[in-house]
Amino acid sequence: MNKVTTIEEAISRIKPGSSIMIGGFGGFGIPGNLVNEVARQNIGDLTIIAEDFSDGYKSYLKGNTVLLEKHLVKKAIISFAGGQPRVTQQVFDGTLDLELVPQGTLIERIRAGAGGIGGFYTPVGVGTVVAEGKETREIDGKLYLLEKPLWANVALVKAYKADTKGNAIFKYNSISFNPVMAMAADLVILEAEEVVEPGEIEPDRVQLPGVFVDLVVEQKQVAL
Amino acid sequence: MDVRKTIAKNIAKMLKDGDFVNLGIGIPTLVGNYIPEGMEVEFHGENGFVGQNRELDCKDVQTDPVFFRQWLDTHGGEQTDCYGEEGHRDLINAGGFYINLLPGSACFDTSISFIMARGGHLDATVLGGLQVDRHGNLANWKVPGKKINGMGGAMDLACGAKKVIVAMEHCTKDGQFKILDDCTMPLTAVGCVDALVTELCVIEFRGNGPVVTAMAPGMTPEELQAKTGTKLEFAETIEIMDIVD
Numbered sequence: 001m002n003k004v005t006t007i008e009e010a011i012s013r014i015k016p017g018s019s020i021m022i023g024g025f026g027g028f029g030i031p032g033n034l035v036n037e038v039a040r041q042n043i044g045d046l047t048i049i050a051e052d053f054s055d056g057y058k059s060y061l062k063g064n065t066v067l068l069e070k071h072l073v074k075k076a077i078i079s080f081a082g083g084q085p086r087v088t089q090q091v092f093d094g095t096l097d098l099e100l101v102p103q104g105t106l107i108e109r110i111r112a113g114a115g116g117i118g119g120f121y122t123p124v125g126v127g128t129v130v131a132e133g134k135e136t137r138e139i140d141g142k143l144y145l146l147e148k149p150l151w152a153n154v155a156l157v158k159a160y161k162a163d164t165k166g167n168a169i170f171k172y173n174s175i176s177f178n179p180v181m182a183m184a185a186d187l188v189i190l191e192a193e194e195v196v197e198p199g200e201i202e203p204d205r206v207q208l209p210g211v212f213v214d215l216v217v218e219q220k221q222v223a224l
Numbered sequence: 225m226d227v228r229k230t231i232a233k234n235i236a237k238m239l240k241d242g243d244f245v246n247l248g249i250g251i252p253t254l255v256g257n258y259i260p261e262g263m264e265v266e267f268h269g270e271n272g273f274v275g276q277n278r279e280l281d282c283k284d285v286q287t288d289p290v291f292f293r294q295w296l297d298t299h300g301g302e303q304t305d306c307y308g309e310e311g312h313r314d315l316i317n318a319g320g321f322y323i324n325l326l327p328g329s330a331c332f333d334t335s336i337s338f339i340m341a342r343g344g345h346l347d348a349t350v351l352g353g354l355q356v357d358r359h360g361n362l363a364n365w366k367v368p369g370k371k372i373n374g375m376g377g378a379m380d381l382a383c384g385a386k387k388v389i390v391a392m393e394h395c396t397k398d399g400q401f402k403i404l405d406d407c408t409m410p411l412t413a414v415g416c417v418d419a420l421v422t423e424l425c426v427i428e429f430r431g432n433g434p435v436v437t438a439m440a441p442g443m444t445p446e447e448l449q450a451k452t453g454t455k456l457e458f459a460e461t462i463e464i465m466d467i468v469d
Binding site: 025026027029051052054060078079080081082083084085087091098100103104105108111122123125126127128130160161170171177178179180194207221222224 | 269270271272273289292293296297300301302306312313314315316318320331332333334335338341342361371372373374375376377378379380383384410411412413414
């Protein structure tokens with residue numbers, strides 16, 4: 001099935017109030033054109049699940065911060081805010097509900113959601129603020145916290161190449177959260193720098209099978 | 225004395241040939257500069273790679289939006305060589321710098337990266353610190369009331385690496401203790417610290433509180449104790465630290 005569509009059409013399927021996973025790390029490997037289009041269409045009241053809210057701190061990459069600029073986020077589940085002034089300000093103003101999650105716990109919660117796992121026990125966060133309100137359990141003499149799965153209405157992910165069925169490959173470490181997030185949402189929109197015909201990507205090079213992907217959007221330029 | 229380089233050099237001496245190590249941001253990053261010639265250490269990048277060669281000199285590109293746009297357009301896809309000097313828009317380290325790789329490197333997704341971090345696959349992690357206490361607790365991610373950062377991967381690394389080495393200046397800029405009976409800032413992990421290296425000493429945690437195993441030249445136990453907010457023990461033999469000017 002050909003899943004290629006326009007960026008406007010793909011993003012228009014997102015309803016206000018949705019939870020959205022956004023792939024990438026520190027502004028790199030993020031589906032920046034899709035994120036900018038969410039901001040342009042002014043889709044608000046969002047819950048954002050992402051590694052971070054930092055703008056590419058060593059560059060002009062904006063990361064997800066365009067969504068904060070337009071006050072479209074009511075809740076964020078992230079591991080790092082990088083001192084982003086808008087995060088601090090909106091949390092102190094009470095307009096942004098922030099849940100900070102250790103990075104390894106965050107990816108594993110998404111992976112649990114993706115794979116139908118009801119939760120898992122991790123030692124990370126025991127004895128810290130992360131443990132507040134969570135079940136702590138001793139297993140073979142070591143303490144663990146119960147962490148629950150994450151699932152979202154939408155996942156926005158970025159690959160450097162995909163075929164029209166959504167089979168995708170990633171370059172170097174821009175892969176980060178992208179493929180796992182693409183397995184944990186109802187609607188998965190993939191931004192690819194290059195879209196090719198089925199058969200042009202060798203099956204054993206596919207890092208995200210197209211069956212997880214609903215829509216493919218070609219965007220040749222990385223978004224700033 | 226260059227405080228940061230001195231700390232980094234003394235930490236590098238603690239690593240062993242063949243170790244698989246994560247270096248945090250700040251002073252820990254400098255540790256890579258002091259690995260002795262002929263010794264091989266594999267460095268883990270939490271954003272999904274092993275085998276960084278070095279940070280590339282792309283700073284001018286990244287401070288001019290027009291150049292940066294051109295650079296992004298010409299350094300992507302399958303166009304460039306990850307071992308070369310050119311860089312690639314999809315190849316960065318955890319600090320957000322463009323890097324190149326050594327032959328024999330690997331890139332992978334975040335779930336694999338944190339299986340490495342959490343699952344005891346790292347021989348050591350070197351982390352920055354705000355406070356360390358006598359129980360080996362580490363606080364390094366949050367200063368209450370200040371701008372919000374987040375823990376990123378620090379909790380996973382502190383909890384999961386075989387050895388946790390903290391790189392930290394001995395006191396705050398205004399002379400306050402950072403080594404305490406009990407941390408007052410939010411913890412990163414409980415009882416995780418194996419060794420703490422400051423510009424004045426090396427402290428090891430062996431289950432019964434902090435034990436000083438090395439000191440800077442000229443430092444006396446009394447002087448060190450006066451700069452430390454918890455009671456120190458001293459090993460039978462105290463080594464002399466290397467100093468970097």
